Amino acid sequence: GGGAAGGLREMTALEKASGEELAEQRAALQASELARAAEIEGRKAVQDRIVSALQARTSAAVSGARDLAAFVRGNSEMEEQAARNFGRFAGLFGLETGSSNDALLGYSSSCKSMQKLHADLKDKLAAQEMKRAEEGVGLVEEKSRGLVTAANTLSSDLSSARDKVSRALTSLEVCWEEARRNAAAGGSSQSMLPEADPWLAGMRYQAACKTLTAVEAAHAPDLPRLVADLREMDEARLNTMKTVLKSYAEGKRDLLQKALAEAQNLCEMLDKIEPSADCASFLQAAEVREEDVEVKEGDAETAAASGGANTVGHLGVWINDQAVRNCNRCSQSFGIMRRKHHCRRCGHVFCDKCSSRSSALPASFGLGAQPQRVCEACFDHLASGEGDAGSGPAGGAKESEIDFEVLREGPLLKKGTIGPATTYKQRHFVCTRAGFLHYFDNKQSGEAPKGSIPLLAAKISPVEDDACAISIEVDDSGAGAFWKAKTGKTKHVVRSAAGSLDRDSWMAALISCSRLAQ
Numbered sequence: 154g155g156g157a158a159g160g161l162r163e164m165t166a167l168e169k170a171s172g173e174e175l176a177e178q179r180a181a182l183q184a185s186e187l188a189r190a191a192e193i194e195g196r197k198a199v200q201d202r203i204v205s206a207l208q209a210r211t212s213a214a215v216s217g218a219r220d221l222a223a224f225v226r227g228n229s230e231m232e233e234q235a236a237r238n239f240g241r242f243a244g245l246f247g248l249e250t251g252s253s254n255d256a257l258l259g260y261s262s263s264c265k266s267m268q269k270l271h272a273d274l275k276d277k278l279a280a281q282e283m284k285r286a287e288e289g290v291g292l293v294e295e296k297s298r299g300l301v302t303a304a305n306t307l308s309s310d311l312s313s314a315r316d317k318v319s320r321a322l323t324s325l326e327v328c329w330e331e332a333r334r335n336a337a338a339g340g341s342s343q344s345m346l347p348e349a350d351p352w353l354a355g356m357r358y359q360a361a362c363k364t365l366t367a368v369e370a371a372h373a374p375d376l377p378r379l380v381a382d383l384r385e386m387d388e389a390r391l392n393t394m395k396t397v398l399k400s401y402a403e404g405k406r407d408l409l410q411k412a413l414a415e416a417q418n419l420c421e422m423l424d425k426i427e428p429s430a431d432c433a434s435f436l437q438a439a440e441v442r443e444e445d446v447e448v449k450e451g452d453a454e455t456a457a458a459s460g461g462a463n464t465v466g467h468l469g470v471w472i473n474d475q476a477v478r479n480c481n482r483c484s485q486s487f488g489i490m491r492r493k494h495h496c497r498r499c500g501h502v503f504c505d506k507c508s509s510r511s512s513a514l515p516a517s518f519g520l521g522a523q524p525q526r527v528c529e530a531c532f533d534h535l536a537s538g539e540g541d542a543g544s545g546p547a548g549g550a551k552e553s554e555i556d557f558e559v560l561r562e563g564p565l566l567k568k569g570t571i572g573p574a575t576t577y578k579q580r581h582f583v584c585t586r587a588g589f590l591h592y593f594d595n596k597q598s599g600e601a602p603k604g605s606i607p608l609l610a611a612k613i614s615p616v617e618d619d620a621c622a623i624s625i626e627v628d629d630s631g632a633g634a635f636w637k638a639k640t641g642k643t644k645h646v647v648r649s650a651a652g653s654l655d656r657d658s659w660m661a662a663l664i665s666c667s668r669l670a671q
Contacts, residue, residue: 172336179329179351186358190322193365197315203376204304210383211297214390218293221394222286225278228401232275239268248489250438251431259422263415270411274404282397289393296386303379307372314365321358328354439492471500471601472589481587482507482528497525498535499558501587512536560584561662567592568622568646577648584608584659588666590625606645608666621656622648628669 243264246257328351347353474493479486481501487493494508495501497520510532511524518525527535534557561584566577580592580603588609591602606625616622627643649656664671 176333176336179332182355183326183329186322186325189362190319193315193318196369197311200311200376201308203380204308207300207304207379207383210387211300214293214387215290215297217394218286218290218390221397222283222290225283225286225397225401229275229278229283232271232278236268236271236275239264239271243268249431251434252425252427253431256422256426260419263419266415267412270408274408277404278401282400285393286397289390293386293390296382300379300382300386303375307375307379310368310372311365314361314368317361318358318365321354321361325351325354325358439490471495472502472587473601473605474502477502480504480507482530494526496528496531498527498531501528501558503528558586560586560665561659562596564596564650565592565659566648566650568648579650582647584662584666586666590663590666608663609668611663611667612669613660613663613667613671615656615660616646619648620653621650622646623656623660623663625663 243261246253246260249257328349331349332351472495474495477487477493480491480503482503483506485491485504487504491504493502494505496503496508497518498512498514508526508528510527510529512527512532512535513522513524514520514527514535562582564579565582567580568577580594581596583591583593583602585591588607590606590608592604592606593600593602607627608625610628612624612626612628614624614626616624623646625645625647627645629643647659649659
């Protein structure tokens with residue numbers, strides 16, 4: 154009963170029984186190895202979780218240590234700035250007198266005390282706590298690098314060994330499957346390669362498992378050691394943070410308690426300020442007498458009695474003292490100790506020293522025969538015998554003798570805006586040597602100017618589309634910023650109704666007053 158040439162014989166009953174037993178053994182082994190694979194995966198999950206926790210905690214520790222250093226540095230800078238501010242505040246209110254001075258001396262003392270408190274806290278933070286925080290950063294960064302490196306090495310070694318076991322088990326399962334198909338075909342497969350031998354695959358799998366066991370044994374002490382090192386590092390970091398923050402909090406608390414006491418003392422001192430008494434004592438010390446005030450009131454009554462005569466005579470200018478910051482002669486700044494005074498002849502504003510002379514003015518000024526305050530220049534002019542009295546109308550002097558402060562005056566059209574339309578309105582303009590262009594409703598106006606344009610910082614230029622117009626643009630930096638804040642305007646346009654030659658003459662006068670390059 155032989156088979157065809159080259160064919161395979163049929164398996165005997167004993168061989169079939171042996172094959173079935175082998176299949177059962179392989180199935181049992183496969184189940185056992187799958188259980189081992191599940192155990193390996195379980196250990197992997199635990200190890201990965203611990204390594205991930207180590208990495209996350211070390212990252213948080215480094216950030217926490219750096220945040221602590223930034224906190225100390227920032228508060229140190231803040232306390233240093235506060236100390237500088239209180240040092241500057243201590244120098245304020247130095248010109249107060251009387252009860253205000255007594256109270257504000259306490260304010261100055263309080264500021265100096267606060268300056269020292271903030272400076273002491275700043276020194277404590279910068280010298281002591283900053284050093285502690287920076288040392289903590291260095292220690293945490295060093296420890297974290299070691300922990301992360303060890304954790305990465307452990308994770309890499311275990312992952313590599315597990316991957317080999319997984320690949321070997323997959324290869325063994327393929328061999329078992331091939332063997333089952335072969336057995337089902339009656340063992341007639343002739344295409345089976347040596348690499349598909351379940352025994353060889355099992356040997357490779359057992360070798361991979363032994364390698365994994367050795368790697369796990371080698372790294373077994375690492376995880377507990379890494380966790381212990383993490384705890385030690387974190388406890389040291391948190392103790393440093395606790396010490397530094399508590400030191401700052403206690404220092405800040407003491408500072409605020411002392412600041413509260415200083416504020417209470419200051420409130421009690423400020424309650425003792427008597428404004429009216431202070432003002433009276435100041436005026437007395439400044440030798441401001443009641444008769445000085447009465448003289449000013451008499452001047453006003455004399456002017457009214459003279460039929461509303463122009464209190465600035467024929468000069469036509471009375472400078473608004475709110476528009477002046479410096480003496481017209483010595484250029485010293487006005488303040489609480491340097492008061493403003495008008496010269497009754499030229500109308501400009503001077504300090505007391507530069508307007509200390511007195512002289513009787515002509516009847517045309519409407520001030521009577523009583524000597525009036527005048528500046529040095531006007532006093533010299535009156536004393537020279539070239540007084541303002543003359544043969545002109547109403548006893549006035551000739552215009553050329555009186556208007557020595559005036560560069561040019563006359564009518565001009567001033568540009569303005571009413572609704573959507575642009576209009577020009579005629580005004581009487583006076584350009585003075587002091588660097589102002591004043592304008593009035595008319596030449597005979599005895600009131601203060603309708604407005605004044607500072608020329609010292611002004612750009613004077615012709616208007617491109619109008620041969621008779623002049624543009625005056627005040628620089629809005631420096632002194633010009635004061636005028637912009639005061640008038641809300643820095644650009645003006647005026648126009649000569651007499652033609653371009655008159656416009657050019659006005660431009661020459663205005664440009665001579667400006668100190669800007671035109």
